[in-house]
Amino acid sequence: MSTRPPSALVVYESMFDNTTQTAEAVARGLRRAGFAAHAVPVTSLASTGPVDVDLLAVGAPTHGFTLSRRESRAEAVRQGAGPDRAAIGLRDWIAQSLPQRYGTDRLVVFDTRIGRVRHLPLSAARTAARLLHRRGFRLLRKPVGFAVDRVRGPLRDGELARAENWGRMVGSACLEELSEAA
Incomplete structure (x- = not known):
């Protein structure tokens, strides 16, 4: 029996650091649940090989009620985001992702979105969940959104x-599933 802690990878896209901060908070929650968890920007993951984890968490900002596209990332750069952040988005990464590359099909998804429209019929998280499900991933919990005040942020209080x-909660649920599978 392995004594290593379960592992989680939090993959995120962020233009103005709001999703970065959210991903890091999710990773902290996963660590509180007992995971070895790391948050990694999608721009860093694009060229890496297989990674073996027990849980994959993905997050992105909502651009026009969905995941970013090249054009919306270019617009974010015009609004002050770093050009290096526009190179690849979560949508592009999803197109190359399969459960076999990550050693798991377990998935949770989150996004950041403008707070005045907290309950969106469509969002980055919902789109990511749908696309990843089509690629063979299994959603453990419904996608969740975290509110920012304006396009550039900041995140709302709390x-x-x-x-x-949320990271702690989904981590605990995943641990329960892992123990049942053992």
């Missing part, structure tokens, strides 16, 4: 604590 608690 959202980082909520993201950390």
Whole structure:
């Protein structure tokens, strides 16, 4: 029996650091649940080989009610985002992702979105969940959104604590599933 802690990879796209902060909070929550968890920007993961984890968490900002596209990332750069952040988006990464590359089909998804439209019929998280499901991943929980005040942020008060608690909650649920499978 392995004594290594379960592992989680939090893959995120972020233009103005709001999703970065959220991903790091989710990773902290996963660590509180007992995971070895790391948050990695999608721009860093594009060229890596297979990674063996027990849980994959993905997050992105909502651009026009969906995941970013090249054009919306270019617009974010015009609004002050770093050009290096526009190279690849989560949508592009999803097109290359399969459960076999990550050693798991377990998935949770989150996004950041403008707070005045908290309950979106379509969002980055819902789109990512649908696309990843088509690629063979299995969603453990419904996608969740975290609110920012404006396009550039900041995150609304309490959202980082909520993201950390969500990470802990999904981590605990995944641990339960892992123990049942053992």
